[in-house]
Structures are given as structure tokens and as C-alpha cells.
Amino acid sequence: MSHSAPLIHTPDGTxxxxxxxxxxxxxxxxxxxxxxAVHIHRDSLVECMIKLRDECAYQQLMEMAxxxxxxxxxxxxxxxxxxxxxKNHRIRVHLATNEDHPVPxxxxxxxxxxxxxxxxxxxxxxxxxxxxxxxxxxxxYGFSGxxxxxxxxxxxxxxxxxxxxxxxxxxxxxxLAQDFRNFDFLSPWExxxxxxxxxxxxxxxxxxxxxxxxxxxxxxVKRTARKPKATGDKA
Numbered sequence: 001m002s003h004s005a006p007l008i009h010t011p012d013g014t015x016x017x018x019x020x021x022x023x024x025x026x027x028x029x030x031x032x033x034x035x036x037a038v039h040i041h042r043d044s045l046v047e048c049m050i051k052l053r054d055e056c057a058y059q060q061l062m063e064m065a066x067x068x069x070x071x072x073x074x075x076x077x078x079x080x081x082x083x084x085x086x087k088n089h090r091i092r093v094h095l096a097t098n099e100d101h102p103v104p105x106x107x108x109x110x111x112x113x114x115x116x117x118x119x120x121x122x123x124x125x126x127x128x129x130x131x132x133x134x135x136x137x138x139x140x141y142g143f144s145g146x147x148x149x150x151x152x153x154x155x156x157x158x159x160x161x162x163x164x165x166x167x168x169x170x171x172x173x174x175x176l177a178q179d180f181r182n183f184d185f186l187s188p189w190e191x192x193x194x195x196x197x198x199x200x201x202x203x204x205x206x207x208x209x210x211x212x213x214x215x216x217x218x219x220x221v222k223r224t225a226r227k228p229k230a231t232g233d234k235a
Contacts, residue, residue: 040094065081067128
């Protein structure tokens with residue numbers, strides 16, 4: 001039984017047509033898994049996009065995305081997803097950059113790029129020259145850092161909370177009650193090498209100190225543990 005989803009098919013001559021249209025501005029082009037990836041030079045972005053729209057019939061900019069490669073220079077990659085309505089086909093356009101070299105804005109070709117460029121700027125810190133409204137779009141005013149960079153901490157740098165003492169909303173540095181990055185992944189039911197908070201509730205006395213005899217502690221727990229009630233048991 002064939003799958004109901006349509007087959008992904010690249011129209012014949014697509015790669016040759018794009019290669020001819022972009023010329024020296026093309027870094028590389030390849031097709032994998034039914035998708036065509038076009039790599040271009042950053043400074044020739046606007047020229048390439050106009051040729052892809054007018055000469056290769058990729059009329060719509062559907063999406064933009066950022067990619068972070070911390071160990072690579074240039075560190076960032078900006079990806080443009082284009083759609084051809086007449087061919088019913090999509091391609092990806094890639095370019096490399098870093099936070100010190102702005103990427104030319106394509107808002108003059110597709111106005112929708114204004115919001116998409118703001119998102120890449122907000123999440124990765126990539127600048128776009130020619131965008132007249134380049135400001136954060138997903139994070140709050142005064143947010144520190146760029147959340148989708150791979151070296152950005154999961155907890156963030158600051159947190160927004162309401163101060164009951166000052167009667168206002170304020171930003172403060174993140175203070176964690178525990179170090180979320182130092183887990184031992186040992187199940188307490190398998191027997192930890194330390195006394196867990198709350199273990200004193202299973203025995204008659206207070207929890208044993210961390211250096212106490214583990215065997216004696218486990219025996220005490222067994223003696224004092226209650227038999228769980230089952231359906232039908234009398235109270």
C-alpha cells in the first residue's frame with residue numbers, strides 16, 4: 001500500500017538553472033534527501049535572492065532560521081527557506097556569518113523578512129543591515145544574551161519576578177537552590193551513598209548522618225516500614 005503523502009521531487013534542471021543564475025556568487029549546491037541546499041556568499045545575498053525569485057521562480061520566503069556552530073569561524077549560519085508556487089518546490093539558501101559582520105536585509109524583496117530577521121537577531125545575535133526595526137521580538141525588554149546559542153545556560157542569566165518588598169517587577173541574577181548540572185542519576189530505591197532529605201520519616205528517630213553504617217540504616221527502615229494497605233483491608 002503506497003503512502004498518501006506526496007513524493008518529494010526536484011524538477012529536472014533545477015540545480016543547473018540555479019548554478020547558472022547565481023554564477024560566481026554560488027559557494028556550493030547539493031541535493032540530499034530530496035532537498036536542495038544552496039550556499040552563497042554573505043555580501044551577495046540580496047543579488048542572489050532577486051535572481052532566485054525572478055529567474056528561478058522561487059517567489060516566496062517562507063521561513064528563516066539560525067544555526068550556531070561555536071567551534072567554527074564564522075560561527076553562525078543563516079538559512080532561508082524559499083518556495084516556488086509555480087514549480088511546487090522548495091529550496092534552502094545558506095550563508096555563514098558572525099556577530100561582527102551584519103547580514104544584508106532582504107526586507108526590500110520580502111517585507112515579511114522584517115519579523116523573521118528580528119527572530120534570528122533575538123535568538124542568536126546575528127545583525128541585519130538595512131532592517132529599520134531590528135529589535136527583540138520573542139524575549140522581554142532588557143533581556144540579557146541570546147537563548148539559542150549553544151553556550152547560553154538553560155537557566156538564563158537573569159530572571160524576572162515581582163518584588164513584594166519593592167512592589168514592582170524587577171530583573172535579578174538567577175540564583176539556583178541546587179546545581180542542576182550535577183546529578184548522580186542514582187535511584188534512591190537502589191540505595192544511595194548518602195541520606196536523602198525525608199528519610200527520617202521512615203524511621204522512629206532522625207535521619208542518620210552521611211557517614212553512618214548504610215547496612216544498619218537499611219535494617220532500621222525495614223523494621224519500621226509499614227505494610228501498605230490493599231483494597232478490602234480493615235482499618
